[in-house]
Amino acid sequence: MKKLLPLLAAAGLAFSFAARAADAPAAGASAPSKAPTAQQSKMKTCNAEAGDRKGDERKAFMKQCLSASKPATQQDKMKSCNADAKTKKLQGDERKAFMKECLSNKPA
Template identity: 55%
Template sequence: MTRSARFAATCLLLSFTAAPLLATAAPKPPTAQQTLMAKCSAQNKGKKGDEYKSAQKACLSGGAAPAAGNASQQRMKDCNAQAATQKLQGDARKTFMSGCLKKQ
């Protein structure tokens, strides 16, 4: 058997053995962001141009996630202000910040 014939046979064998492995991979469920984007896109179907863009922006920003982000940012801001008022530094500041962020 020539070198090129062995190579072709090996490629053929690999293609048959690898195909079932690739076909058995289960599709991943969509993330929350992907689900939200699909929902907003379906709601705004038929709109075009700037009207579509503004409707998408309003729909995508109307979720609960930004509110949670703002609450955690506010908590961090408040704890930082308290630590600055108490003039904490180093390990004392780290310990204070950890406790402050957990209790609020």
């Protein structure tokens, strides 16, 4: 009985390692593809826009394209327009008209 218990424990351990090895992907198999990150998407877009550019011209374009900041949000526009209205000391209907114009036409 004393020899049976360690033998069963060793067998159980061996089976658990075998099961784990069977669940692991093969060494040559690739992992399932994940969704591209924002940076990877940006790189793909910039690469397509670079087109046939070569050498230093391509490097400069890619650097500029990848470092370009994201477009301003509506909240950023609102802050900017508010600051402009305050600088111009607009009030009442003048301020409303200015804000409407500023928020609708100001480029993002």
